[in-house]
Amino acid sequence: MHTVNAYAAPSATGDLIPTTIERRDVGPHDVLIDIKFAGICHSDIHTVRGDWGPQSYPLAPGHEIAGVVAEVGSAVTRHRVGDRVGVGCMVNSCGECANCQAGEEQFCLAGNTGTYGAVDRDGTITQGGYSTHVVVTEGFVLRIPDGLDLDVAAPLLCAGITTYSPLRHWGAGPGRNVAVVGLGGLGHMAVKLAHAMGATVTVLSQSLKKQEDGLR
Ligand SMILES: [Zn+2]
Ligand SMILES: [Zn+2]
Structure with a gap:
């Protein structure tokens, strides 16, 4: 586990404050991203306020993440250190159901894993992009073209x-x-x-x- 800096809500009514959160070690299929920008989505506010159901706190939202690959796991093939990448609203899914096999992971029959405030497949609660780093399995890490600056790329990951x-x-x-x-x-x-x-x-x-x- 790595402790990283983040902005997180301490409760459904508290302001987002500077704090630290934990990121898992980089596994064989994981990518560690040095986050440069995170868009602000109204879903971030709904989620931390508990509008869509009870949450566990502290909760760092943010699912419009743009950054640079800082480390890759031993089995990663899609990304290399230094790649410009993004992460959107999902960070995992079962990978085996008909919808996942069809590339429609958002419709995973076992439920996709949201980028924050969701129970990941290892049982931990996901934390979002209002932080300095995130570890994501490579299949949910997207390449950002060189012609697109990272700050303007970030909002494309949800609003786009x-x-x-x-x-x-x-x-x-x-x-x-x-x-x-x-x-x-x-x-x-x-x-x-x-x-x-x-x-x-x-x-x-x-x-x-x-x-x-x-x-x-
Ligand atoms: Zn959003
Ligand atoms: Zn699935």
Whole structure:
């Protein structure tokens, strides 16, 4: 185990404060990531406040993690020290059920393991990216392309995939119309992604206050 610095909530009502948390030793299939940036997602707030069920504390949230590989386990093949990588909302799954075998680990029949506040497959409670380091099994560590800065890559790991997935699923592209309700944290991602996919994009909003932002 390694003790690392983190920001964590001491209780459902307390502020996040500087503290330390434990990270497991790097196992054969694990990657140790030196975290450079972690996006802030509203799910982080819901979870630490206990809005979605009781939690164990201290709890460090953060599931939009971007950083650099600092160490790899002996059996790791996908990543090397120095790689620029990211971790999103999940850090583990059974790996054996039909959905995992199909690459749909988010639908793992045994339940996927959330990046924080979840019971991992070794029985420990996961802790998120508001910390200096994290140890994640290599299958849940994503490569970040060189052309993408780590700070802007981080929010893609939750807000980005949340909008990218349905756009891909429903075939957004040339000749298709996409309407996005609200130009917020996820909405602006959806606008940029759908536009990049070649779709005709419309923003639906209660006012024209964000018209310029939307067009830009
Ligand atoms: Zn999120
Ligand atoms: Zn599974």
